Amino acid sequence: MELEVQMEKTKLQKYEQKLLTIRKELLHELGYLEEAVLNHTTRESSGDLSAYSFHMADIGTDAMRRETAFLLASKEGRTLLDVNDALSRIQKKTYGKCTDCGKVINPKRLDAVPHAKLCIQCQSDEEKNQKQ
Numbered sequence: 001m002e003l004e005v006q007m008e009k010t011k012l013q014k015y016e017q018k019l020l021t022i023r024k025e026l027l028h029e030l031g032y033l034e035e036a037v038l039n040h041t042t043r044e045s046s047g048d049l050s051a052y053s054f055h056m057a058d059i060g061t062d063a064m065r066r067e068t069a070f071l072l073a074s075k076e077g078r079t080l081l082d083v084n085d086a087l088s089r090i091q092k093k094t095y096g097k098c099t100d101c102g103k104v105i106n107p108k109r110l111d112a113v114p115h116a117k118l119c120i121q122c123q124s125d126e127e128k129n130q131k132q
């Protein structure tokens with residue numbers, strides 16, 4: 001049953017708050033203007049799926065690609081992309097489930113890493129693959 005696998009709303013909100021805090025800190029570290037971020041959130045708070053997409057996203061695909069490349073070049077940027085992904089999973093109600101195998105991610109893991117997208121098993125599989 002759908003309800004069994006869905007996380008409680010209060011828990012989701014708790015993770016959402018955590019993610020938004022992390023996101024704010026990362027944006028700050030990456031040198032983005034607080035103001036731009038705030039405008040972005042207010043402007044797009046209508047609840048559609050793009051609400052948490054990166055604030056440069058509406059400029060166009062090329063700019064977006066450059067932006068993504070820029071973000072992937074730093075640890076903070078990569079985390080930011082993961083945080084954005086996690087926020088969109090909250091909106092799509094798939095948050096808390098492994099994006100690979102679909103199993104529920106251990107809540108302790110989510111408490112430590114709220115933007116985790118893989119369960120511990122898939123994460124360690126991925127790390128093994130990367131070492132090969």
Ligand SMILES: [Zn+2]
Binds near residue numbers: 102119
């Ligand atoms: Zn998994």
